[in-house]
Amino acid sequence: MKKLFLLFLGVLIMTVNAQDDKNSADNSAEKNTQELNQAFAKGEINPYSEHFTGTTYLHNMSDGSDALHISIGNVTFEKCARTDWHYHTGGQILLVTAGEGLFQEDGKTAEIISTGDVIKIAPDAKHWHGGGAETMMAHISVMPANPENKTVWLEKVSDEEYEKAVKTAVKHQNNPKLENTAKEGEK
Helix, strand or coil: CHHHHHHHHHHHHHHHHHHHHHHHHHHHHHHHHHCCCCCCCCCEECCCHHHEECCEEEEEEEECCCCCCEEEEEEEECCCCEECCEEECCCEEEEEEEEEEEEEECCCCCEEEECCCEEEECCCCCEEEEECCCCCEEEEEEEECCCCCCEEECCCCCHHHHHHHHHHCEECCCCCCCCCHHHHCCC
């Protein structure tokens, strides 16, 4: 009887430990997606995920169909998540609202972007943006929502490109003047 009791006690302890390990893993996964304290709703899994690497979320705040014709969305990036290379024919503004991530315009050094940064992207400037290697990031995307402004999706940002950006990125410096670099190169 004593052996049966000890066997039962051992199985009970293993079950409790296994449940604690599962709860710890569940809490860790939950913390990973909730550790970003942001003012706006995180939203649902991004419906444009085919143009992203990793997990991102989108909360569409304005689709631009109203009289203002401005598209506004909160995009949340998990660690290492990122957009594909792309450009917007009408430009884009990113307002970083939480965390820290990366932004890179083609041909330029990657930049570390963090809460409070404003990134002004000229029309037709090829770029990507996303979470950091160890940090989540959320930004508000603001774009003119008119028929002339199109988002053109390009190739994936490779793991090698992303890792190089992580290693070489410099801190973004907010600049109130938007440089029209893409258009200037055409003149």
